[in-house]
Amino acid sequence: MADSLNPIVMEEVTDLEEMAQARAQDERFERNFRWFQEHATEIFTRYRGKCIYIAGEELFVGDTPEEVIAQAKAAHPEDNGGFVHCIPKDKVAHIYAHRRRMGAV
Amino acid sequence: MRIDGEWALFDDGVIRPIVFGEISAADGSWVKCPFLVDTGADRTVLTAAALGQLGLRPITSDDGISGLGGRAESVVVETQIRLSRENSSKVVFRGQYAAVTEVASLDTCVLGRDVTGLFAVMVDQARSVVCMLSQRHHYTIQVD
Numbered sequence: 001m002a003d004s005l006n007p008i009v010m011e012e013v014t015d016l017e018e019m020a021q022a023r024a025q026d027e028r029f030e031r032n033f034r035w036f037q038e039h040a041t042e043i044f045t046r047y048r049g050k051c052i053y054i055a056g057e058e059l060f061v062g063d064t065p066e067e068v069i070a071q072a073k074a075a076h077p078e079d080n081g082g083f084v085h086c087i088p089k090d091k092v093a094h095i096y097a098h099r100r101r102m103g104a105v
Numbered sequence: 106m107r108i109d110g111e112w113a114l115f116d117d118g119v120i121r122p123i124v125f126g127e128i129s130a131a132d133g134s135w136v137k138c139p140f141l142v143d144t145g146a147d148r149t150v151l152t153a154a155a156l157g158q159l160g161l162r163p164i165t166s167d168d169g170i171s172g173l174g175g176r177a178e179s180v181v182v183e184t185q186i187r188l189s190r191e192n193s194s195k196v197v198f199r200g201q202y203a204a205v206t207e208v209a210s211l212d213t214c215v216l217g218r219d220v221t222g223l224f225a226v227m228v229d230q231a232r233s234v235v236c237m238l239s240q241r242h243h244y245t246i247q248v249d
Contacts, residue, residue, distance in 0.1 A: 007200065008199065008200040008219050008220055008223070009198070009199045009200060010197070010198050010223055011196070011197045012194065012195070012196050012197075013194060013195035013196065013197055018195070019193075019194060019195055022127070022135065022189075022195050023193060025127070025135065025137065026125075026189065029125065030125075033139070037113060037114060040114045041114070041118075044115075044116040044118075048116070051154065051208070064208070065153070065154035065157050065158065065208065066157060069157075069158055080134065080135075080137075081137055082137065083137045084154045084155070084158055085154070085212065085213070086152070086153075086208045086209075086212055087116050087212065088116055088209070088212050089209070091116065091117040091118075
């Protein structure tokens with residue numbers, strides 16, 4: 001099974017400096033994500049098939065992830081709470097699964 | 106341990122369960138990323154966009170990721186995924202994760218059972234609950 005072949009190690013973060021930096025990043029991300037969700041319907045409609053990046057509560061649009069990341073980083077170099085998302089060209093249902101190996105019986 | 110998520114709007118107008126996390130990049134920074142909580146996914150899969158942003162070197166090509174849309178090309182990267190706990194502290198999941206290599210293959214990073222299997226996962230749209238429980242946190246089913 002995939003679970004036993006690829007064990008994931010779970011560890012709690014105890015470094016206070018790391019946690020403080022993470023919380024600051026979380027706050028920036030939360031602002032960006034809230035802005036995105038408030039404008040999501042319009043963004044999904046206008047930019048289907050495009051890649052977007054939200055940083056500084058501002059939308060950046062391009063054809064590739066690299067393009068929008070570069071735009072956003074140039075405009076908001078201080079915002080490490082941005083995120084990239086590529087909007088599917090078509091509205092389709094997505095179902096994901098890992099290909100399984102089958103042994104002989 | 107309790108990790109909370111929320112229901113978020115996707116491009117097709119459907120509300121789906123997500124948790125917010127970060128992925129460790131090659132330069133030591135953390136890249137923010139919403140993860141779809143997919144209780145049926147065998148494993149966690151990163152998008153091609155996330156993979157490019159992380160700058161991680163693949164350690165191997167993968168067996169492939171398949172779904173109804175067919176097989177997607179993918180690689181395996183070694184990294185850490187970091188999620189927020191109920192007490193604002195963080196928990197890290199270190200291991201090898203699959204990542205698709207084509208943008209069109211996957212639009213949102215998926216949190217699969219390699220991670221969610223460590224928790225009891227609640228995705229209750231009617232009550233707007235997305236929650237992963239382990240250790241001292243647990244759930245109770247009640248009948249009114």
